[in-house]
Amino acid sequence: GESVGLHLPTLSVQEGDNSIINCAYSNSASDYFIWYKQESGKGPQFIIDIRSNMDKRQGQRVTVLLNKTVKHLSLQIAATQPGDSAVYFCAENDDYKLSFGAGTTVTVRA
Amino acid sequence: GAGVSQSPSNKVTEKGKDVELRCDPISGHTALYWYRQSLGQGLEFLIYFQGNSAPDKSGLPSDRFSAERTGGSVSTLTIQRTQQEDSAVYLCASSKYSNQPQHFGDGTRLSIL
Numbered sequence: 001g002e003s004v005g006l007h008l009p010t011l012s013v014q015e016g017d018n019s020i021i022n023c024a025y026s027n028s029a030s031d032y033f034i035w036y037k038q039e040s041g042k043g044p045q046f047i048i049d050i051r052s053n054m055d056k057r058q059g060q061r062v063t064v065l066l067n068k069t070v071k072h073l074s075l076q077i078a079a080t081q082p083g084d085s086a087v088y089f090c091a092e093n094d095d096y097k098l099s100f101g102a103g104t105t106v107t108v109r110a
Numbered sequence: 111g112a113g114v115s116q117s118p119s120n121k122v123t124e125k126g127k128d129v130e131l132r133c134d135p136i137s138g139h140t141a142l143y144w145y146r147q148s149l150g151q152g153l154e155f156l157i158y159f160q161g162n163s164a165p166d167k168s169g170l171p172s173d174r175f176s177a178e179r180t181g182g183s184v185s186t187l188t189i190q191r192t193q194q195e196d197s198a199v200y201l202c203a204s205s206k207y208s209n210q211p212q213h214f215g216d217g218t219r220l221s222i223l
Contacts (some may be wrong), residue, residue, distance in 0.1 A: 034211055043201050043216045044214045044217050046212075046214075049211050056156070096141065096143070096160070098212060101151065
């Protein structure tokens with residue numbers, strides 16, 4: 001995925017507030033999307049995924065929204081905690097190859 | 111410890127040397143992937159293995175790079191005659207099937223002097 005317009009490379013959020021991370025993807029034929037969290041020195045960690053037959057999917061404290069019309073994904077994190085500080089990537093699954101967005105660095109303020 | 115395991119976690123070597131990176135996927139996962147993450151960059155697909163099928167090597171940047179997967183489990187990525195531009199974090203992932211979430215190891219941080 002690539003970032004167009006709505007993507008912010010960094011996001012600073014107050015602890016306890018909700019976070020919204022945006023991502024635009026490039027391939028209108030993509031039918032599977034994944035959000036990953038990457039902490040310093042670690043590999044990407046799976047957060048949540050969504051397939052193109054859905055508009056919304058919820059997990060524990062996270063919600064992913066998919067707007068296929070404008071090729072846009074968002075990740076919402078409820079009640080952001082210090083442990084949520086990391087780089088967040090959206091990825092679109094092109095067959096089996098993942099194409100990653102540029103990433104958003106989330107910093108949680110105490 | 112059911113996650114993807116990669117070794118070594120760090121590797122420093124001189125330009126021109128060969129290096130071998132290892133990946134132990136999650137047990138039962140049929141698909142295995144290698145990606146590269148350069149400083150400040152996103153992840154770049156390198157190679158994909160699925161069962162006994164021929165691997166997709168379309169992402170390998172040069173013929174100095176090769177990979178194999180033995181017995182449908184452990185994989186090794188080999189870089190011959192390393193160059194400074196090969197310095198990056200090499201990440202391995204596995205998934206139960208190709209249309210399932212890919213789970214990553216913590217990578218091998220490769221530094222070429």
